[in-house]
Amino acid sequence: MTSETLLKVTGVETYYGNIRALSGVDVEVKQGEIACLIGANGAGKSTLMMTICGSPQARKGQVVFDGKDITRLPTHEIARLRIAQSPEGRRIFPRMTVYENLQMGASLDNLKYFNEDVKRIFKLFPRLEERQQQRGGTLSGGEQQMLSIGRALMARPKLLLLDEPSLGLAPLISKQIFEAIKELNKTEGLTVFLVEQNAFAALRLSDRAYVMVNGNVTMSGTGKELLANPEVRAAYLEGGRH
Amino acid sequence: MAAVQNSSTHPEDNLVQKGIKEGIFAGVIAFGLFLLYIGVVTEQNIHNELVYRFRWFALAVFVIIAAVGRFLVVTVGQPWLAARKADAKNKVADSGESALKKALPKLALVFLLAYPMLAVGLAGPQGSLKYVDNFGIQILIYVMLGWGLNIVVGLAGLLDLGYVAFYAVGAYSYALLSTYFGLSFWVLLPLSGILAAFWGMILGFPVLRLRGDYLAIVTLAFGEIIRLVLINWSDVTKGTFGISSIPKATLFGIKFDASKDGFAALMGLAPSSAYYKIFLFYLILALCLLTAYVTIRLRRMPIGRAWEALREDEIACRALGINTVTTKLTAFAIGAMFGGFAGSFFAARQGFVSPDSFIFMESAIILAIVVLGGMGSLGGIAVAALVMIGGTELLREMEFLKVIFGPDFTPELYRMLLFGAAMVLVMLFKPRGFVGSREPTAFLRERKAVSGSFTKEGHG
Numbered sequence: 001m002t003s004e005t006l007l008k009v010t011g012v013e014t015y016y017g018n019i020r021a022l023s024g025v026d027v028e029v030k031q032g033e034i035a036c037l038i039g040a041n042g043a044g045k046s047t048l049m050m051t052i053c054g055s056p057q058a059r060k061g062q063v064v065f066d067g068k069d070i071t072r073l074p075t076h077e078i079a080r081l082r083i084a085q086s087p088e089g090r091r092i093f094p095r096m097t098v099y100e101n102l103q104m105g106a107s108l109d110n111l112k113y114f115n116e117d118v119k120r121i122f123k124l125f126p127r128l129e130e131r132q133q134q135r136g137g138t139l140s141g142g143e144q145q146m147l148s149i150g151r152a153l154m155a156r157p158k159l160l161l162l163d164e165p166s167l168g169l170a171p172l173i174s175k176q177i178f179e180a181i182k183e184l185n186k187t188e189g190l191t192v193f194l195v196e197q198n199a200f201a202a203l204r205l206s207d208r209a210y211v212m213v214n215g216n217v218t219m220s221g222t223g224k225e226l227l228a229n230p231e232v233r234a235a236y237l238e239g240g241r242h
Numbered sequence: 243m244a245a246v247q248n249s250s251t252h253p254e255d256n257l258v259q260k261g262i263k264e265g266i267f268a269g270v271i272a273f274g275l276f277l278l279y280i281g282v283v284t285e286q287n288i289h290n291e292l293v294y295r296f297r298w299f300a301l302a303v304f305v306i307i308a309a310v311g312r313f314l315v316v317t318v319g320q321p322w323l324a325a326r327k328a329d330a331k332n333k334v335a336d337s338g339e340s341a342l343k344k345a346l347p348k349l350a351l352v353f354l355l356a357y358p359m360l361a362v363g364l365a366g367p368q369g370s371l372k373y374v375d376n377f378g379i380q381i382l383i384y385v386m387l388g389w390g391l392n393i394v395v396g397l398a399g400l401l402d403l404g405y406v407a408f409y410a411v412g413a414y415s416y417a418l419l420s421t422y423f424g425l426s427f428w429v430l431l432p433l434s435g436i437l438a439a440f441w442g443m444i445l446g447f448p449v450l451r452l453r454g455d456y457l458a459i460v461t462l463a464f465g466e467i468i469r470l471v472l473i474n475w476s477d478v479t480k481g482t483f484g485i486s487s488i489p490k491a492t493l494f495g496i497k498f499d500a501s502k503d504g505f506a507a508l509m510g511l512a513p514s515s516a517y518y519k520i521f522l523f524y525l526i527l528a529l530c531l532l533t534a535y536v537t538i539r540l541r542r543m544p545i546g547r548a549w550e551a552l553r554e555d556e557i558a559c560r561a562l563g564i565n566t567v568t569t570k571l572t573a574f575a576i577g578a579m580f581g582g583f584a585g586s587f588f589a590a591r592q593g594f595v596s597p598d599s600f601i602f603m604e605s606a607i608i609l610a611i612v613v614l615g616g617m618g619s620l621g622g623i624a625v626a627a628l629v630m631i632g633g634t635e636l637l638r639e640m641e642f643l644k645v646i647f648g649p650d651f652t653p654e655l656y657r658m659l660l661f662g663a664a665m666v667l668v669m670l671f672k673p674r675g676f677v678g679s680r681e682p683t684a685f686l687r688e689r690k691a692v693s694g695s696f697t698k699e700g701h702g
């Protein structure tokens with residue numbers, strides 16, 4: 001594992017109107033690792049994910065990706081640098097079929113690698129292959145999550161952002177999803193930055209982890225360290241373990 | 243819907259009872275509704291006083307239609323619908339039906355190609371005018387406008403209430419450039435499209451950030467602005483008088499007039515205005531086909547898919563690297579371009595344009611056609627145009643209604659009533675339009691090969 005920094009967020013402040021949602025966040029994700037961000041509802045986790053994608057943009061601070069300052073780039077240009085996101089709420093295209101959703105994911109390269117990539121996705125999530133002609137809106141929650149991740153992967157990302165991939169899923173399905181993430185990281189060396197409520201599973205998976213409270217990162221360390229940390233255990237793990 | 247299910251399980255006589263009850267009820271409501279609108283007419287007498295008289299007979303006709311209609315709906319229509327619904331649930335995709343569905347566009351095309359000949363054959367050159375011009379060309383213009391607007395509204399999901407502006411730009415481009423500079427139709431047709439597309443972009447820029455109702459209001463205003471400019475820039479556009487004696491279109495330089503080298507003379511035919519109309523019919527048919535072809539192609543291309551995705555989730559689109567600004571602008575521009583084509587055709591057909599042809603009502607009608615047809619569906623929109631515009635023209639033909647409603651009854655004034663009724667009916671029974679579900683555009687090409695590779699490990 002190289003230790004080159006892929007994503008560096010420094011002192012980022014993001015506002016919704018006059019309300020400050022992030023107040024000086026520092027986060028770093030290195031090439032080839034899985035990093036995770038845990039925190040209570042409303043802490044600002046999704047806001048950080050969206051800020052990395054430039055929607056909304058940070059008012060202060062800097063987001064550097066692959067050595068390039070992307071703080072002021074429009075969202076679609078950030079995506080072109082190969083940051084893909086499976087956003088909160090999945091945001092698949094409900095009236096389009098699974099297959100068409102995956103095609104949308106491959107828009108960046110104009111479907112150049114579509115045929116080989118779609119096979120990879122179907123191998124990772126065989127459920128999607130079975131349902132390829134079904135409309136996205138009619139999929140189950142777990143299938144939609146698979147589709148959302150699959151669509152993000154079609155863009156051949158260097159960095160994959162996942163916002164609460166296990167939200168609302170049955171334990172067995174979320175386990176499948178976490179396993180798929182792990183496999184992607186291992187076999188393809190994909191860098192993943194993960195937001196999770198399911199702290200136990202996320203921390204176990206992660207090389208690096210951050211805890212966010214009220215728009216601030218209050219703790220960081222390796223996944224194992226935070227798992228062992230009594231404060232983290234008390235706030236996010238006890239009783240919350242799935 | 244509960245009522246529908248109930249009625250299908252009740253025995254026959256119960257249904258008739260229910261039908262009679264609801265029929266009488268509908269009759270009473272119709273009486274109340276129409277008493278003042280239909281039952282009473284106000285007129286001025288010779289002393290300029292307003293007098294009124296009753297039209298009991300006409301009122302009775304309306305009430306009876308409502309009562310009998312409701313009776314039939316309850317006793318025949320609803321059970322039939324319920325039975326069909328149950329059928330559809332049990333039946334798995336009927337292959338015969340879908341084969342017919344696939345052949346339908348081809349059959350329609352064959353019919354359209356033969357249509358002018360049929361009209362001439364059945365009614366003679368002079369008698370065919372009505373069928374070719376009033377029905378054929380008129381409907382096809384709206385099919386084309388519907389398909390053009392469909393790109394903006396149906397595919398990209400941008401609600402545009404000022405589409406008629408581009409129709410106007412196309413029409414005036416042809417009218418002005420041909421009368422002032424003598425340019426030919428074949429030069430001006432593409433030029434009108436380009437100019438309209440240009441105006442589409444002009445409209446597109448300021449409204450890019452708007453969505454939904456805000457977008458609708460601004461586009462509506464844009465449509466009105468164009469019309470007001472046409473009215474007030476009277477040095478060039480002659481204001482409300484409009485531009486008349488616009489040159490006709492030609493076929494490879496052959497004119498459609500009674501001159502020595504006109505079409506009829508060259509072909510050795512008796513001079514008749516029917517030939518020009520037939521030529522125009524094929525011209526607008528070709529333009530419609532072009533619109534359909536481009537739409538179908540675009541839907542399969544990245545830009546078309548981006549439009550459809552944009553309609554569903556703009557933020558997701560941006561996160562996938564799609565430039566939503568250019569995507570929306572192209573939708574506006576291409577939609578406007580087809581409006582421009584249709585406009586220049588309209589000018590060449592009428593020989594006269596005035597701002598009166600480009601009022602808001604036109605935008606509303608075109609939008610109604612798109613919505614009724616089921617946004618995004620070419621077939622549905624064509625059917626909607628056929629029903630709405632054909633229906634309007636049919637109303638003109640309904641002389642016999644004068645027997646019922648008196649000699650000064652002008653049926654075409656009721657076309658908006660027809661529109662309203664059709665809207666309500668379609669939205670009741672098919673809330674997503676005639677053809678409500680969107681057809682997927684992408685399929686895995688070697689579908690069979692893939693499913694084969696399930697069983698054989700190591701393939702694919």
Ligand SMILES: Nc1ncnc2c1ncn2[C@@H]1O[C@H](COP(=O)(O)OP(=O)(O)O)[C@@H](O)[C@H]1O
Pocket residue numbers: 016019021039040041042043044045046047048
């Ligand atoms: N679109 C928005 N407009 C205004 N406030 C928002 C918006 N989205 C999120 N917020 C606020 O920002 C804060 C952080 O939200 P979010 O990032 O969604 O938290 P998390 O993902 O950690 O649950 C919350 O207080 C939330 O109410």
Ligand SMILES: [Mg+2]
Pocket residue numbers: 045046047088164
């Ligand atoms: Mg969140």
